[in-house]
Amino acid sequence: xxxxxxxxxxxxxxxxxxxxxxxxxxxxxxxxxxxxxxxxxxxxxxxxxxxxxxxxxxxxxxxxxxxxxxxxxxxxxxxxxxxxxxxxxxxxxxxxxxxxxxxxxxxxxxxxxxxxxxxxxxxxxxxxxxxxxxxxxxxxxxxxxxxxxxxxxxxxxxxxxxxxxxxxxxxxxxxxxxxxxxxxxxxxxxxxxxxxxxxxxxxxxxxxxxxxxxxxxxxxxxxxxxxxxxxxxxxxxxxxxxxxxxxxxxxxxxxxxxxxxxxxxxxxxxxxxxxxxxxxxxxxxxxxxxxxxxxxxxxxxxxxxxxxxxxxxxxxxxxxxxxxxxxxxxxxxxxxxxxxxxxxxxxxxxxxxxxxxxxxxxxxxxxxxxxxxxxxxxxxxxxxxxxxxxxxxxxxxxxxxxxxxxxxxxxxxxxxxxxxxxxxxxxxxxxxxxxxxxxxxxxxxxxxxxxxxxxxxxxxxxxxxxxxxxxxxxxxxxxxxxxxxxxxxxxxxxxxxxxxxxxxxxxxxxxxxxxxxxxxxxxxxxxxxx
Numbered sequence: 001x002x003x004x005x006x007x008x009x010x011x012x013x014x015x016x017x018x019x020x021x022x023x024x025x026x027x028x029x030x031x032x033x034x035x036x037x038x039x040x041x042x043x044x045x046x047x048x049x050x051x052x053x054x055x056x057x058x059x060x061x062x063x064x065x066x067x068x069x070x071x072x073x074x075x076x077x078x079x080x081x082x083x084x085x086x087x088x089x090x091x092x093x094x095x096x097x098x099x100x101x102x103x104x105x106x107x108x109x110x111x112x113x114x115x116x117x118x119x120x121x122x123x124x125x126x127x128x129x130x131x132x133x134x135x136x137x138x139x140x141x142x143x144x145x146x147x148x149x150x151x152x153x154x155x156x157x158x159x160x161x162x163x164x165x166x167x168x169x170x171x172x173x174x175x176x177x178x179x180x181x182x183x184x185x186x187x188x189x190x191x192x193x194x195x196x197x198x199x200x201x202x203x204x205x206x207x208x209x210x211x212x213x214x215x216x217x218x219x220x221x222x223x224x225x226x227x228x229x230x231x232x233x234x235x236x237x238x239x240x241x242x243x244x245x246x247x248x249x250x251x252x253x254x255x256x257x258x259x260x261x262x263x264x265x266x267x268x269x270x271x272x273x274x275x276x277x278x279x280x281x282x283x284x285x286x287x288x289x290x291x292x293x294x295x296x297x298x299x300x301x302x303x304x305x306x307x308x309x310x311x312x313x314x315x316x317x318x319x320x321x322x323x324x325x326x327x328x329x330x331x332x333x334x335x336x337x338x339x340x341x342x343x344x345x346x347x348x349x350x351x352x353x354x355x356x357x358x359x360x361x362x363x364x365x366x367x368x369x370x371x372x373x374x375x376x377x378x379x380x381x382x383x384x385x386x387x388x389x390x391x392x393x394x395x396x397x398x399x400x401x402x403x404x405x406x407x408x409x410x411x412x413x414x415x416x417x418x419x420x421x422x423x424x425x426x427x428x429x430x431x432x433x434x435x436x437x438x439x440x441x442x443x444x445x446x447x448x449x450x451x452x453x454x455x456x457x458x459x460x461x462x463x464x465x466x467x468x469x470x471x472x473x474x475x476x477x478x479x480x481x482x483x484x485x486x487x488x489x490x491x492x493x494x495x496x497x498x499x500x501x502x503x504x505x506x507x508x509x510x511x512x513x514x515x516x517x518x519x520x521x522x523x524x525x526x527x528x529x530x
Contacts, residue, residue, distance in 0.1 A: 021102045027109045028072050033102055035065045035081055043096035044086035049079050055086055057093055071106040075466050076451035078103055105450070110145070113152035117143045120155050127215065131170055134219045135163035163223070170222045175199070176230040187232060196238045202231040422509045425484035427530070429491060432480035432503040440500070442481040443467055448496030448522070455493070457529075459486035480505075490529035498522045506530075 025031035037043065037058040047054045047067050056065035071077055083096035108116065121129050136143050141159045142152045153160060177185050177199040187197035201218035202210040210231045213221075221228045288294050431454075433445035446452050446467040454465045456473065465473060474483040485491075485506070495502035504526045506516035518526045 023104045030070045032066045033069045037063045037096045039063045044093040045081045045096045046084040074108045131167040134216045197232040199232040427485040429483040430480045430505040439480045445495045445502040452494040452496040457490040492527040494525045
């Protein structure tokens with residue numbers, strides 16, 4: 001295999017190529033593509049557009065043939081021409097000298113451009129969407145229009161890419177409100193007071209003060225490299241509520257102080273009135289005690305007090321005797337009741353002992369019966385568990401046997417499939433696109449500003465694949481796009497990206513041996529055949 005591999009890159013780069021021209025068309029619209037011929041007389045060419053072939057005549061003085069072209073899909077197409085004799089009797093024309101290729105780049109139409117921009121804006125937050133819209137407008141990038149015939153710019157234009165990068169850096173600048181809602185969020189004021197604030201974008205004035213600006217103006221300043229920042233201030237409602245609460249607290253304190261002052265004054269007035277009343281009462285008592293009538297009243301009161309004390313002592317003695325008599329009777333009655341209750345308690349204790357003995361005998365019999373039942377149930381449970389274990393082991397053995405059988409059948413099917421695939425496709429190509437040895441996406445190397453194609457002859461099948469058709473050739477993994485190859489094949493690919501590396505490996509499917517490997521940069525061509 002290795003000795004039959006032929007690298008054609010150097011040969012293609014050193015050999016004279018057909019002359020190439022470039023033209024542009026709009027998707028879905030017909031375009032007249034001119035083909036300029038270097039001739040000195042009227043001549044004929046055969047034009048090939050895909051599978052369609054047409055004859056055209058280049059006539060003086062411009063020696064230019066026009067071909068009608070239309071494509072619905074954006075991308076790069078080729079119109080090939082070759083000088084060919086045109087037989088029409090006396091009006092026959094000779095073949096034009098040479099041959100050539102006109103590469104027609106089909107750009108998206110207005111609706112497709114709108115769809116591209118819609119996909120760009122769809123996943124964005126409102127603030128991000130505003131940043132892009134303001135930035136694109138400021139940079140003069142056309143991304144929207146109500147005119148269906150308007151010419152819109154692509155999201156990949158340098159101006160749009162600059163705005164994308166600027167908006168990314170714009171949102172990487174820390175905001176004073178963090179991840180909170182800038183219209184209302186918790187904050188700390190100077191001095192550590194907890195409150196709620198609202199924030200805005202701002203610019204610094206010459207005197208050092210911050211003046212609020214709109215998001216749009218901040219975006220424009222960021223695009224132009226001017227300074228901007230964010231600022232916050234306490235919410236008016238929170239500040240008014242705190243001031244109102246402070247005023248209410250001050251009013252409450254003043255009212256409380258006035259109440260305490262009034263209570264203290266009233267207390268002092270009451271104490272003064274009480275002191276005056278006591279002084280007046282003491283003066284009246286002093287005057288009364290100094291009169292003869294008062295001394296006579298006091299003597300009478302003392303006589304009555306002595307008489308009442310003697311009567312009370314006599315009454316107390318009689319009540320004491322009655323209480324002692326009642327106490328003796330109560331003690332006798334209590335002794336009688338104690339003896340009767342003791343006899344009744346002994347009888348109840350005897351009956352309770354007999355009942356307890358009977359209950360203990362019944363409990364002993366119940367325990368014996370329960371122990372017998374428990375032993376029988378345990379034996380039955382152990383037997384059931386043994387049967388279940390044997391059944392589970394049998395099911396597990398059967399499952400293992402079935403799994404081993406399925407695994408052997410699947411292994412045999414895979415071996416047969418590999419053998420069948422190796423007999424039909426003994427090799428496979430691994431097409432990579434990336435940088436630093438890492439594969440990214442194979443389509444990126446064919447979708448540059450000037451798109452390229454992948455040409456493949458696989459056995460009896462041949463195809464020229466555009467960028468949107470390349471993925472259908474095989475399965476793309478993290479290693480690259482894997483294309484199955486028959487024993488006779490020819491593969492040619494050209495890189496169109498200015499930053500990514502296009503690579504191709506040819507690997508023997510049976511031995512996994514790398515038979516060919518090549519990498520190229522922008523516009524480099526890899527060509528190999530076996």
